[in-house]
Amino acid sequence: MRDVNWETIIDEQALAKLLPAEYSHFALPVKESLVVFLNGLPQRLQETILSAQFALPPTSSLSQRLGLLAHSCPVLQKLGQILARDQRLAPELRFELRKLESMPPTVSLEAIESILVEELGPLETRTIELLPPAIAEASVAVVIPFRDKSKSTQPEGVFKVLKPGIVERLHVELDMLAQVGTHLDHRLNELQIPQLDFYDTFDQVREKLLGELQLDKEQQHLASAASFYADQLDIRIPTVFEHCTPRVTAMERIYGEKVTDHQFKRSTEIRNLSELVARAMIARPILSPNKQALFHCDPHAGNLFITSDAKLAILDWSLVGFLGEVERAAIVQVMLAAISMRPTRMVATILELDVRRQCDRTALEACVAEWLRKMRRGQLPGLTWLVGMLDEAAQSARLSMSSDMLMFRKSLLTLSGVISEIGADSFNLDQVLFCEFLHNYIREWPSRWLSSFSSRAFPTRLSNLDLTEALLDSPLAISRHWRAMWQDVWDSREACTLS
Incomplete structure (x- = not known):
């Protein structure tokens, strides 16, 4: 068989239709990434993958072909499992990717x-x-x-x-993942994608995935x-x-079934399971008393079972991460500074998470200002708000976080999709996390009397000094909040006048 021309086989326009409208311009980067990845595989593997594609009926959709492609490559299968519950993707693509679980x-x-x-x-x-x-x-x-x-x-x-043969196969594919990162770094301007260090990011992911072996x-x-x-x-x-x-x-x-497959008799059971998943997989690591908090890096629905006695069984612990005290304290400090309307402190705290020390401070300040405006317009500063801000900071200000923080972000994306497909009506993840935060705050209160004033060695990662400063600063925080709201109104009127 001659060399496979993946460039002509993968249809960019068809890919764009599977992406959310606001991300359709990423179809070309996705296509080029797949082409680089597949072209770098040994010829024998390329021929096997192509033969499997030819075996599909001619009427097969692109979603079906992508699902089969992911199944043919362990690295793409892992990526497919991550994206399988992403509500932003076309339903037919998610249906195919769920088969990979x-x-x-x-x-x-x-x-x-x-x-x-x-x-x-x-x-x-x-x-x-x-x-x-x-x-x-x-x-x-x-x-x-x-x-x-x-x-x-x-x-x-x-x-x-x-x-x-999986050890050799995975090493080959992970090497190609690094090549994809290099290609994207060289094509940033032409592809009009965020100024990220893709090679370094993919290399961090590569090290994590090697742990599965x-x-x-x-x-x-x-x-x-x-x-x-x-x-x-x-x-x-x-x-x-x-x-x-x-x-x-x-x-x-352990006997059970995927949490997304269980047939519930009452809506309260659905909500209870959604809350259990959120508490166990998200709140527990963030609010752990341990210095290094373990979290599951691959929480797709195939690894989350509900047992006959309504317990949550968490399977496949080959891929894990750890949130340290610094990261968890930063999460709390950023949200505390946001509530107090202190953007300078927010920027300083976020910069502590920048592992490569290349973040554009001016761009980060603009990003923080915009997300504070969103908060003033009614978006509460919970974990969803924080993750959205950090995502934008990574794209606009070149914020680079540790591999564990990247994997925790990936886990959040997967879990959000899983919880959504469990089916709880009007489920609010931030509300569950806030309740868990309050419960932990109440439980830790007695031990605060015997702790150092500046110690953050609590599940909430709030010191007595943090609480005292927040209390004393509250009148000024209210003043800053109202002043910022009036500034928003003034800026809106100026914009209307200019238009």
């Missing part, structure tokens, strides 16, 4: 047994009985049930096994997650069993 197994039983024997030795000597068929396949691993006949009281387990680290993450949620009776984390290696994880099998 739990794919039917394609790895043969013989291949799975071969890997297990290579890693563990003869299964009979370990009294292990496999219970085929495999029940799930992810981007890098396949899952098959088993029973340990020597432990009659141990529940049924599953082996998570790295797929044959190290199942021994996932075993540590599972233990950490079990400890992190130990006091949450409505959360279940799979228990790690013996028979683990760097390529195999043995763990408890």
Whole structure:
């Protein structure tokens, strides 16, 4: 087969129709990124991908073809899982991408047994009985049930096994991801995309995704997650069993169904589950008392199960991140400064998050001023407001955040889509987070009497000094708020006069 010309195969105009109207101009950058990525794959892989596309009926939509393309490449499959619940994308594309959350197994039983024997030795000597068929396949691993006949009281387990050849395949694709970043950096002006350091950003993501190949680290993450949620009776984390290696994880099998597939009998059940997901996956890391707060970096619906006893089971802990005290304190300080109408303090705090120290301060000040105007127009300064401001600061002011902050942003995007598709009417994420903040504030109050005045070693990351300053500053904050509102009115009148 001759070299594949992906440039002519991928239709830019058709891509634009799948994107939100305000993002349709990103169709060309998306096309070029796919072309660079696919062109860099070994010729054999390109031919296999193209053959799969030819096997589809001629009437197949672009959404179907993109879904199959994502399934053909582990890195694109991971990206597809992230975007599958993004409400801004066309419904038909989201429908295809949702299939990537739990794919039917394609790895043969013989291949799975071969890997297990290579890693563990003869299964009979370990009294292990496999219970085929495999029940799930992810981007890098396949899952098959088993029973340990020597432990009659141990529940049924599953082996998570790295797929044959996946280590080499993922390294190739992640190298191409770096090439995509370089291409976008060189084409910023022509493509009219934000002035971001794409290579560095993709390189950070690359390092995170490589962690998926190290199942021994996932075993540590599972233990950490079990400890992190130990006091949450409505959360279940799979228990790690013996028979683990760097390529195999043995763990408890949890029965349930995807949170987006469950058929609820009452609307209150829908809302309770939505709140549980928000509390466990978002509020818990932000309001953790730990110095380093664990969070799940891959919370698509295929990894979030509701069990028969209405608990939330959180699966697949291969990809995790940690929010440190500095990041969580900054989140609270930015919102506190916003409520107090102190843009200078907001800018200074945001700059503390800039890991490359290349942020354009003037552009950041303009961004902060605009988002304060949005707040004065009625948008409350919650997490949704903060994330929107940081996203814009990254685009307009070259704000660069740590890989963990980037992954937490990605997790928020995925979780927002999952919660939306659970189906709770008028669900307000910020309201749930604010209630959790208040609960933690009340619980930590007794310990404040024995703490240093400037200490922020609380789940809320607010020191007694912060609270005192906010209280003393409140009359001036009200004054600044009204003065800014009158300035908005004056600016609007001036704009009307000029027009």
